[in-house]
Amino acid sequence: MIAAADIAARLGLHAPTAEQRAVIEADPRGQAIVVAGAGSGKTETMANRVVWLLANSHVAVPEVLGLTFTRKAAGELAERIRERIAQLVSLGIAEVSLDPLESASVGTYNAFASAIYREHAMLIGREPDAAVLGEASAWQLARSVVAASADPRLVELDASLDKVTGAVLSISRALAENVADSRDVRAMARDFLAMQGLPIEAPRKRTDFTSFVDALGVVEALPPLLELADAYSAAKQQRGFVEFSDQVALALAICERHPEVVAGHRERYRTVLLDEYQDTSVVQTRLLSALFGEQAVMAVGDPDQSIYGWRGASAANLARFGRDFAAGGEAVVYDLSTSWRNPEIVLEAANTLIEPLDAGIPKAPLGASPFAQPGRLDAAWAETIEREAELVAAWFAERLGRGGRGGVHDGAPRSGALLCRTFANVGVFTAALRARGVPVHVLGMAGLLDQPVIADLVCVLRVLNDPTAGSELVRVLGGARWRIGSADLAALHGLAKWLADRDLSTRRLGDEVRAGLRASIAPDESPSIVDALDFLLVAPDSHSALSAFSEVGLARMRRAGAQLQSLRRRAGLGLVDFVSLVQQELLLDIEVAANAAQPLGAPSLEAFDELLAGFAEVSEHATLGAFLGWLTEAEQRDRLAPRQDEPEPGAVQVISIHGSKGLEWDVVAIPRMVDEELPSKPRSSKGWLSFGELPNEFKGDADELPELAWRGSQSQAEFDRAVSAFAEENKERHAEEERRLAYVALTRTRSDLLLSGSWWASQKAPRKPSPFLRELVTTGVLDAGVLPAAPESDENPRAGSTERVRWPLDPLGTRRVAVTAAATAVRAAAERPSGEGIGPVLADRIRLLLEERRRRAEGATSAEVPVRVPASRFKDYVDDPAAVAAQLRRPMPQRPYRATRIGTLFHQWVEQRSTGEHEAAAIDALDGLDGLADADARRDETVADATPERLRALQATFEASEWGGRKPSAVEIELHLPIGDNVFVCKLDAVYEVEPSSELGRRGIRYQVVDWKTGKAPRDAHDLELKQTQLALYRLAYANWAGVDPALIDAVFYFVEDDRVIRPDAIYDEAALRRAWASVAAAGPVPAAASR
Incomplete structure (x- = not known):
């Protein structure tokens, strides 16, 4: 047997620790649990476990299966395994067979279940291509x-x-x-x-x-x-649809009903690695157990990082592993208890917080590695949340700022994160960071929807869709556009109450009718100020119900109401068109262009438009109401889901604690460590006694969940006692989940950690320091002096502030005088006769501008080449620069032909077929193709053949091609290739590994870049030569990215509709590409064709 330490030495790796060695050399045929604490190097250990199994001939490469949750984690594990296998082969350490068409199977749990479903769906009467x-x-x-x-x-x-x-x-x-x-x-x-x-x-x-x-x-x-x-x-x-949860459940049904499927997978995979096992759901566990029970399975996870209970994960999964997989119900338990990420002081704090929890499985406390950074654990407690935010911002500025200590680490700027339990007060902290000049980026939908321009837009959309959207209307009317004062808003509310007691002709309703109406609505439902605003449009100025309005306020409200009413009349437009119209009517494009104080305005609008387009793309009948409802749901799920964003050096990323799992930064701050925030106050202790919840007794982990003992109740009093006990159990379970969240948050830092809080935010009573902070003080991890005994003020100093502001705020602020003067000058100039009052200098400038306009009209102009150029446009710059310039100077929207859409769908189908996963929204655009084929044909004969049958024909042709049965090593990847001062964006459809290179023997392989084409093949040799530049760019980009000699990379076009493979006789090398582009660059700005 080749020992793990010997392999590491031969590969030039660090020698494994005793714990790592035990995991790596565990019984090749047994069932094992690896309890791997945060930052304990589990990915490296799993990769080395595979290497040891291969080196000792326990398994072959394709007999290895590794599963995890995210694509990022799967990619990291697959890359480590590939690197180690390549080293084994190149150094001749063991007789490992390296077939370029075979590799270890590493992917996500959902992708694995999807592959089983798609391969065997017909066994249970389902559609495999759903x-x-x-x-x-x-x-x-x-x-x-x-x-x-x-x-x-x-x-x-x-x-x-x-x-x-x-x-x-x-x-x-x-x-x-x-x-x-x-x-x-x-x-x-x-x-x-x-x-x-x-x-x-x-x-x-x-x-x-x-x-x-x-x-x-x-x-x-x-x-x-x-x-x-x-x-x-x-x-x-x-x-013909399924969800991810359906695929797993249906894959389980296939395995339970068809033993031959189970036998096939057991024969195919001789060793199985299950990463992040504590996050698996009940149905995932049952599927894996049905497939690999009593087989060689190693589960790796950390019960203390089980924070996704909301999506079905259970902290008890690891403890149940032996019962689910081992023949005698017992699995061998290993520890990885050395953190290679966190400083010792941070680990001391994390271990202190997690110590009270019973994980149901033995777990050693995390210890620091011999190479751990010194690190610091700081705590800051302030009187108010504003002061807390200032302290947090100063702490980040010191560590990330150019002059701060540790602003640069190992030659690179440090990364930072602000980990939030909720986003309720995140704006206070981001404002403080920006005031300090610290770059800040709020990740996910929360960051997008919190942008002022997006918040205003969504408020208007909700007002247009929902007459009860009163708070949103208040924001709109009180904002910079309409600037309605508080007295007039109060008058609008009064008008709404007056209207609520009247019929359509504004006659007062009878007492009995009004009492019935009040009884029929929810207690928190108030009269509609949206309806009241509409009433202002028809009521005369003399109407008695309008007496409380000011003249200016009434005029502004009527203008606002007229605009909203006009927009409602056009709500029949398509969703994307309608929202675009709303943006234009609100002048948001002009606002973001003019507002230098909000540089993220324009990018935020673009990101929102992409979000909207993605939603609308999956349905031909997407409505505004459906979009707004989904937006609320999606934002909540986005905040709770793990993210895969890379750290941003020199910036602070704002992210939820749930989203931070699996990520790490140089420095981390956890704000609002106050009671009822972290740990948070449970939204409800009712458990499954909540609307739309599945009762616990039907959940696979019911044994670990609180139980409501309702059966056998003889009275309501007895039932009430059962509910009270159930609520207490739910509170205890919530407290345990909050403790695990705190543990995850603390273990994200590689160096410094700040814990902060304050007595006062918006509440009436002071918030005490978090019990987690108090525990750290009690155990001596934090100095007792960091937490004052009581607030300086008995009342909220924020509420008693003597600061007075005018409301609504003037959007121009101190610039109003200058802006007003400039506007007055512009109006005056516009009203003067042409040429009057113009001096000789200004007249000369106007003459030059008019001459420039004349020349532009004659076509004597050009367009600058953008820095980023799509690889597919390279040929256009070389062959037809005039057309390119015309498009650059005056971009025109391209009609979304159905053929283009089918091409997009075909590419996505190939990707999902290759990876087993799906980019959700675009795939669903298949729905509705059948119903739209006839309509498209009537609209444009050029797309009459663009039917679902054509897409299916393309799929069938591909499956019968030489690539139909092959697995790509890379699919749908975007690479950037710099040439001169420009960067070419290369989007590669697929890369395949082919036969070993004869000139390199076993030391290397050849690659093939394939570009799928659903359009027409090149017309002639000149057309082909132009198109091959795209392949040349792809080949060079992949060579640079993968560190491969371009001579070992072939590139081909596959025109699927014609089932035709085109292999250009000659593909430009790097020198030829640079010469071709140099000729474009040397000509300067691209000339446009003359107008006629």
Whole structure:
């Protein structure tokens, strides 16, 4: 046997620690659990485990399966394994067979389940080519199912369309993820509702217990929600859709019903590595257990980092591993307890916070590596949140600023992160950072939607869609555009209350009718100020209900109301067109261009437009209401989901703690470590007694979840006691989850960590320091002096501030005098006769401008070549610079021909076929192709043949081609190739490894870059020569990126529709490309064709 230490020495790696060596050399045929703490080097250890297995001939390369959660993690593990295998072969350490067409299978859990489903779907009567629904398309389909329902029980739910949609999606996914049957849940609901006649049996209590009434209401909602969930599932199947959760559940069904599928996978994979096992869901665990139970499986995870319970993960997964996989119910447990990331002081704090938790499995405390940085653990406590934000900003400025200590580390600027439990007060901190000159980037949708220009736009969209969007209308009216004062807003609210008591002719309703109306609406539903604004447009100035309005305020409100009413009349436009119209009417494009104080305005609008287009792309009938509902849901999920963003040197990334898992930065700050924020106050302790929740007894990890002992209750009082005990268990479970969140947050830093808090934010009572901070002080990890005993003020000093401001704020501020003077001068000049008052200097400049305009009209102009150039445009610059210049000078939107859309879909289909994963939104655009084919043909004969049948024909042709049965080593990658002063953006469709190079023997392989084409083949030799420049750029870009000799890379076009492969006889090398581009650059700006 070749020892792990010997292999490491031969490969030039650090010698493995005793813990790592035990993991690497574990029984090749046994079941093992590796409890790997944060930053403990599990990816490196897993890769070295594979190398050891290969070197000792326990497995062959293609017999290795590695699964993890994110593409980023899968890519890192796959890259490590590839590198180690290549080293094994090149150094001749072991007789390892290296077939260029075979490699270890490393991917995500969802991709693995998807591959099983697609390969064997027909065994259970399902469609293998079903498109995977993304979040946007799933939301729209579920919403359409709910909207189409005529179930009268939905009226009794007292829930909005969007709330019911969210509940249907939640319960549908919960059923799939827990392999539960909706019929069983309905039967449980019937049993539960049979308690309706329970007696109260409580002294001096005459009314029903609130807990009893609320629970009955929640369970009464289950049957209609379950029926909608079933209808949603039927709609997915009918339309050829699945979700990721469906694929896993269906893959499990395949394995349970067809033992030959299980046998095939056991024969194919002799060793299995399961990464981040604590985050697997019930259905994923059951699938993996069915496939690989009692096989050679190693699960790696950390129960203390199980923070995704909201999506079905369970901290008890690792503890149950032996029962699920090992023959005798026991698996060998290994530890990786050395952190290669965190300083010792940070680990001391993290271990202190996590120590009270029982992980259900032995785990050694994390210790620092011999190479750990010194690091610092700082704490800052302030009187107010504003002062806290200033302290945090100063701390980052010292570490990231050019003059600060440690601003540069190892020759590169340091990276930083602000990890937030919630985003409620994030604006205070980002403002403080920007005031200090610290670059800051709020990651994800939260950063986008919090941008002022986007917040204003979304508010207007909500007002246009929902007459109850009162708070959004207040923001719009009180903002920079309309500047309505508080007195007039109060008058508008008064008008809304006046209208609420009147009929359409504004006659006062009778007392009985008004009482009935009040009883029919929710307690928190207020009269609509949106309707009141509409009333202002028809009411005369003399109307008695308008007496409280100022003259200026009334005029502005009428202008605002007229604009909103005009926009509503055009709401029949397509979603993208309508939102674009709203942006134009609000002058947002002009606003962001003119507002130098908000440089992110224009990029934010572009990002929002991309988000909107992605949503609209998955449905031909996307509505504004559906988009706004999805936006709320998507923002929440985005904040909780793990992110894959790379750290930004020299900047602070703002991210949720949930999103930070798996990432690391040089310096990290965790703000708002105050009671009820971190740990957060539970939104509810009701557990599954909440709208749209699957009861715990139907969840696969029910044994670890709080139990509501409702069966056998003889009275409402007894039931109330059961609910109280259930609520306490839910609170304890929430507290454990918050403790794990704090542990994850603390272990993200490589060097310095700051924990901060303050007594006062917006609340009426002071917030105490977080119990986590108090624990660190009590145990001596933090100095007791960092936490003052009490606030300086007994009342919120922010509320008692003597600062007075005028509201609404003047958007021009101190610039108003100068801007007003400039505007006056412009108006005066516009009103003067032409030429009057113009001096000789200005007259000469005007003459030059007019001459320039004349020359431009004659075509005597040019266009600068942009720095970034798509590789596909290289030939255009060389062959037809005039057309390029015309497009650069006056960009015209390109008509979205159906053929182009089919080409896009074909490329995405090839990608998902190769990777087993799906870029959700665009794939769902397949839906509706059938219904639109005829309409497209009527609109333009050139796309009459662009039907779903054409796409299917392209797919069939590809599958029969030489690439149909091959697995690419890279697919749909974007590479940047600098040539001269320009950067060419190369988007490679696929790269394949082919036969070993004869000149390099076993030391190297050849590569083939393939560019799929769904259009027409080149017309002639000249056309082919121009097109081959694209392949030449791709070849050179990949060679530079992969560190491969370009001579070992072939490049071909595959014109799928014609089933024709074109291999150019000659492809430009780097020198030829540079010469061709030099001729373009030497000519200067690209000349445009003359106008006629």
